[in-house]
Amino acid sequence: MxxxxxxxxxxxxxxxxxxxxxxxxxxxxxxxxxxxxxxxxxxxxxxxxxxxxxxxxxxxxxxxxxxxxxxLPRRTAVERASAGTTSDTQVLAANVDTVVVTVASDTALDLGRVERYITLAWGSGAVPVLAITKTDSGSVAEEVLSSAAPGVTVCSTSAVSDGGIDSLAAHLHGTVALIGPSGSGKSTLGNALLGGAVLATGATREGDSKGRHTTVHRELVPIPERELVLLDTPGLRSVGVQGSEDAVASAFSDIDELAAWCRFADCAHEREPGCAVLAAVDAGELTDRRLSNYRKLLRENAWATSRHDARARSEKLREYKQISKSLRQKYAVDDRGR
Ligand SMILES: Nc1nc2c(ncn2[C@@H]2O[C@H](COP(=O)(O)OP(=O)(O)OP(=O)(O)O)[C@@H](O)[C@H]2O)c(=O)[nH]1
Ligand SMILES: [Mg+2]
Ligand SMILES: [Zn+2]
CATH class of the missing domain: 2.40.50 (OB fold (Dihydrolipoamide Acetyltransferase, E2P))
Incomplete structure (x- = not known):
């Protein structure tokens, strides 16, 4: 090789x-x-x-x-805020094209954590994909995950019955990083894609099915048959997101789109009149849980000082959004005036 x-x-x-x-x-x-x-x-x-x-x-x-x-200058980087400090970041994987976030069907679904991983993935510059694992021993509805990750492909897989591996592979491209909690089946999924037991895997704990941090090194393994390069990672104990509001906006594109229709350009979606986001919560189209996690991740981002050039990009994007929003509001006002 x-x-x-x-x-x-x-x-x-x-x-x-x-x-x-x-x-x-x-x-x-x-x-x-x-x-x-x-x-x-x-x-x-x-x-x-x-x-x-x-x-x-x-x-x-x-x-x-x-x-x-x-x-050589990185094309993409999966980065998280280091534990403790908010200004330091840790690069988990470089030059990744697809980030697969694993969600195990044998453990309680934690949508807030999924949203964190997806934000991390969007922030990298790679394309996120959600893989539900272990579908032979539990179930997670694809629609539920889709609502927590708009615009992200969701695939159901089982490494035991070989189910869904090829359909997942069809959504993968280039260097593929596997990220997700310990025990969620990253290395097992990696082996299924590789077609052999190359990566070490380990049993989860009795009772709560949590992982034992079997994978300790991030490791790159080629899969020539699929024209992919696999990057397996250890399960993270904490996922701090930082660096760009851009990533939060991508992970919460539904809220971002709603926000464009709020009456006030600087609406915080707390209790402002004419807030389109709160209206969506009232109408049952958006959960309180998702809105508060969105706020939480935005706050985390505001604290973190970024030295990443994604910063400049997200500022440009914000500026652009501000302009398009004020244009929209201008026309909305004109319509009412007529
Ligand atoms: N039944 C079933 N068990 C699975 C499947 N995928 C993984 N497992 C089991 O789940 C346990 C954890 O799998 P790993 O692949 O080691 O998990 P990991 O995400 O790599 O965990 P860390 O390396 O600790 O981060 C192992 O006992 C696997 O055999 C699956 O599709 N079906
Ligand atoms: Mg592993
Ligand atoms: Zn609002």
Whole structure:
């Protein structure tokens, strides 16, 4: 498995790599640990040192020492706010094209947590997909998940009966990161996609079916047969979202769209007259639970200071939305005046 093509190499990375010295070696980080990292090169996996790399990064290495020369600019990054501080972020996976969020059918459904994961996924720049796992041992309605993640494809899968794996795969593209709580079946799903027991999996606890944090490293594994590269991750204990209101707006696009119809441009959807969001709650079209989680995630975002350039993008988007909203309101006023 030495060809970098199996690890997702494309023209873009070759062009980025050309900017470095001729003695440099192109590689993709497959695993990071305390002492350094493993990277796939055209001649196999190399043990490398130096730099704050992340699984999924494309890097230029010194051809002799395998020391890091440079991290090629990331196209996407799955980032969460580090526990404790709000200004620090941790990159969980780099250069991911699809983020699969796993939701297990054998544990109690926590929609707030799903919304967090989906916000994290949208914030990465990759496309989120929701995978319901273990459908042989429980059930979660796809419609319920869809309402918590508008615009996101939802697939039901079972690794035991092989159900839904190919239909899920049809929605996957490029580098696919698996994220979700411990025990939700990420590695098992990864193995089902791989067609063999490559990734370690572990039994969940008796009683509450919670995971035991079996996967401890983020790991990149090619699936040449499906033209995918899999990035398995350990279950997260906490999911802090940060960085862009943009991601929250995408994860809550239903509320975002409603908000454009509120009477006041700066409506906080608390108790303002003419609030279209509260009207939707009254009409039973939006749950109180979802609205309060939306507020909570927005607050978290406001606290976090972002050093990400997504910031500039989201400001542009906000500005644009503000303009289109005031235009809409102007016309609404004109209509009433007539
Ligand atoms: N019945 C059934 N069990 C499953 C299925 N998928 C996973 N499991 C079981 O769920 C348990 C946890 O699966 P893992 O794949 O290790 O979960 P994980 O999300 O990778 O967990 P961490 O690595 O701890 O984050 C294992 O005992 C699996 O055998 C499924 O489709 N059906
Ligand atoms: Mg695992
Ligand atoms: Zn409002």
């Amino acid at each position: 030495s060809s970098l093509l199996h690890y997702g190499l494309d023209r873009h990375w070759l062009d980025e790599f050309e900017k470095h010295s001729q003695d440099a070696v192109l590689a993709r980080v497959v695993r990071v640990d305390r002492g350094g990292f493993d990277a796939a090169t055209e001649n196999g996996i190399a043990r490398c040192t130096g730099g704050a790399v992340c699984t999924g990064d494309w890097v230029a290495l010194d051809g002799e020492s395998f020391r890091l020369i440079a991290i």
